[in-house]
Each structure stands twice: as structure tokens, then as C-alpha cells.
Amino acid sequence: MDRLARFEAHRPRLLGLAYRLLGEASEAEDVVQETYLRWDAATGVEMPEAWLTKVVTNLCLNRLTSARARRETYTGPWLPEPVFTDRGELGPLETAEQRDTLSLGMLVLLERLTPPERAAFVLREAFGYSHREIGEILDRDEAHVRQLCRRARQHVGEGRKRFPASPEDRRRITERFLAAAVEGDVPALERLLAADVVAWSDGGGKVTAARRPVSGRDKVARYLTGLARDPRMAAMTVEPRWVNGECGVVIRQSGTLFAVLVPEPGEDGLVALHTMLNPDKLTFAGSQKA
Incomplete structure (x- = not known):
């Protein structure tokens, strides 16, 4: 197997991690x-x-500091870029933990963490690395990694309760929601929504949101x-489609x-409800095959 083929075998997992x-x-x-360019030039x-x-x-980690600074001046709520995941674009989504760490709700919560906490949490929860292995990746001792993981779980756990629904149940829920929203059926929508539901919309100042x-x-x-009655609709x-491991x-x-x-x-x-409207942040998803 040549160098490019060996790298491509790892690409979905690396993209999912990044x-x-x-x-x-x-x-x-x-x-x-950039990782591929370094891989192609590396020896031994x-x-x-x-x-x-x-x-x-x-x-x-080098990019996270500047990214967080940009998000502090972002117009309106900031949401992650959505990615269609029905073709395994971001690596395996076989376990509930792998799917959960990719969800938009979780990615929003990960913004609470410091870059080292986020890296330790993702490597541990999404990819199953041991504390020792994470220490080797982050150049930190194992005790420090355990502390990073513990703090990350505490910060994330304060704002999230995992819902153990199967993919089939999630699709049924989304289809019921979609039907009620399109028909403008307020009573049906209210039956589907939790009392403390929150709707987030990311237009980034580019479109109305x-x-x-x-x-x-x-x-x-x-x-x-109100959105369903917009004449543009x-x-x-x-249509429903799998987005970030969830039925969207x-x-x-x-x-x-x-x-x-x-x-x-x-x-x-x-x-x-997380809604992405910013056209700049729909470019990647728009380029993915249907």
C-alpha cells in the first residue's frame, strides 16, 4: 500500500477527530x-x-484559540457547521458515545471547555483512547489527563442529559415534528416539545434569523x-436526513x-432545535452527495 492509500484509510477518522x-x-x-502534507514528508x-x-x-489545538476569539464577536448565536453523516464521512458512529460527541448539542457544550479539556474529552469519549495514550498525544502525564477528562465531563454534564433513543425512534420523532411544522399544526407541535425547549438559529448576520x-x-x-407560513417555503x-449522527x-x-x-x-x-441558516456554514454540507 502506498503512502497516499495508507493515509486515505485513516482520513474519515482524522476528519471526525478534527x-x-x-x-x-x-x-x-x-x-x-495539512496533516497529509506532513505525513507525505515524514520518514521513519x-x-x-x-x-x-x-x-x-x-x-x-493551535487553531482553537483564534476560533474562540472569532466566535466571541459572532453575530447572533454560534452553531457548529452541520455535516451529513449517512455515508460515514466522519468515521464510525456505531456507539451512542460516538454519535453523541458529534451531535450539535454536544458540540455547543464543548465550547465551554478549554482546548486541552476538549481534546482529552473527545479522544477519550469518541475514540476510546486510554489516559496514557492521550497523555502521549498531548505531551502530558497520565494524572493530568485524568484531571482534564474529569473536569470536561463535569462541565459537559451540567448542560446535557443523554436520551437513549434508537436511530429508528429518532427518525420517527423527526418525521412527526416535520409533519406538524409543515402543516402549521400548533397543538401537535406543542405535544412534541418539552416545556423548556430552546430554539437556536444561526444566521451569522448573513440572512434573517x-x-x-x-x-x-x-x-x-x-x-x-410562523416560519412554515413564510411565502418562500x-x-x-x-426532507429528513442524518445530520451529525442525528435525524435532522x-x-x-x-x-x-x-x-x-x-x-x-x-x-x-x-x-x-438547532437551525443553521448562515450560507457560509452550509458550504461543506451543500457539497456532500445526496
Whole structure:
């Protein structure tokens, strides 16, 4: 197997790692490409997987500081770039932990962490690396890595309760939600929404979107039915598709990706709705094959 083929065998996992660390698919692609250039020039690499993982992680850590500074001045709520995951683009999603660390809700929570905490958490929870292996990647001792993982789980756990629904159940929930939203059926929407549901919309100042989160069952239901009555919706197509390991809703205008909405189920109904409208942050998803 030549060097390029060996690298390509690792590409989905490396892209999945970089995306979870950065929350930006385009940036993650740049990191993976830079990693390949370093791989192509390297000699004497005895353990390719470990070597590539360390390079990707450190490149992402270097980018996270500037990325967080940009997000502090972002117009309106910041959401991660959505990625369609029905073809394994970001590596395996076989376990609940792998899917959860890729969800939009989790990626938003990961913004609370310091870059080292985020790296340790992702390597441990999404990819199953041991504390010792993470220490070798981050150049830290094992005790420090355990501390990073513990702090990360505490920060993330404060804002998230995992909902143990199967992919089939998630698709059924999304299809019911989509039908109610398209029909403007407020009572049906209210039955699907949790009392404390929050709707987040990311327009980035490029398109019209709510500048602040919409909270509460009644307000969110009215907000959704208002969107459904927008005259522009008559010319759009709406369909379910797997986004970030979750069943989301894809909206296209004349074949062009217009928005991606991902509902997040909870024990008492949908607890969050994440909607990406910023066209700049739909470029990667729009380039993915249907």
C-alpha cells in the first residue's frame, strides 16, 4: 500500500477527530490536508495511527484559540457547521458515545471547555483512547489527563442529559415534528416539545434569523408555525436526513441547500432545535452527495 492509500484509510477518522475539536467542517478539512502534507514528508513513522492522531490534535489545538476569539464577536448565536453523516464521512458512529460527541448539542457544550479539556474529552469519549495514550498525544502525564477528562465531563454534564433513543425512534420523532411544522399544526407541535425547549438559529448576520434563542413550548411552537407560513417555503423542498449522527431536517431552495434543522429529543419531548441558516456554514454540507 502506498503512502497516499495508507493515509486515505485513516482520513474519515482524522476528519471526525478534527471536526469534533473545531466544530467547523471546512477548518477540519484544512487540518487533515495539512496533516497529509506532513505525513507525505515524514520518514521513519512506526505507528501511523498514533502519529497522525497527534498531528491532527495539535494542529487543532493551535487553531482553537483564534476560533474562540472569532466566535466571541459572532453575530447572533454560534452553531457548529452541520455535516451529513449517512455515508460515514466522519468515521464510525456505531456507539451512542460516538454519535453523541458529534451531535450539535454536544458540540455547543464543548465550547465551554478549554482546548486541552476538549481534546482529552473527545479522544477519550469518541475514540476510546486510554489516559496514557492521550497523555502521549498531548505531551502530558497520565494524572493530568485524568484531571482534564474529569473536569470536561463535569462541565459537559451540567448542560446535557443523554436520551437513549434508537436511530429508528429518532427518525420517527423527526418525521412527526416535520409533519406538524409543515402543516402549521400548533397543538401537535406543542405535544412534541418539552416545556423548556430552546430554539437556536444561526444566521451569522448573513440572512434573517432570530438573534436570540427562543425559549418555551408556546413561543417555540408559534415561532415554527410562523416560519412554515413564510411565502418562500412554498418553493422549498423539505426532507429528513442524518445530520451529525442525528435525524435532522434539510430545506432546499431550487436545489440549493437553504437550511438545516436538527431537533434534539429528550425524555419529555424535544428539548432543543438547532437551525443553521448562515450560507457560509452550509458550504461543506451543500457539497456532500445526496
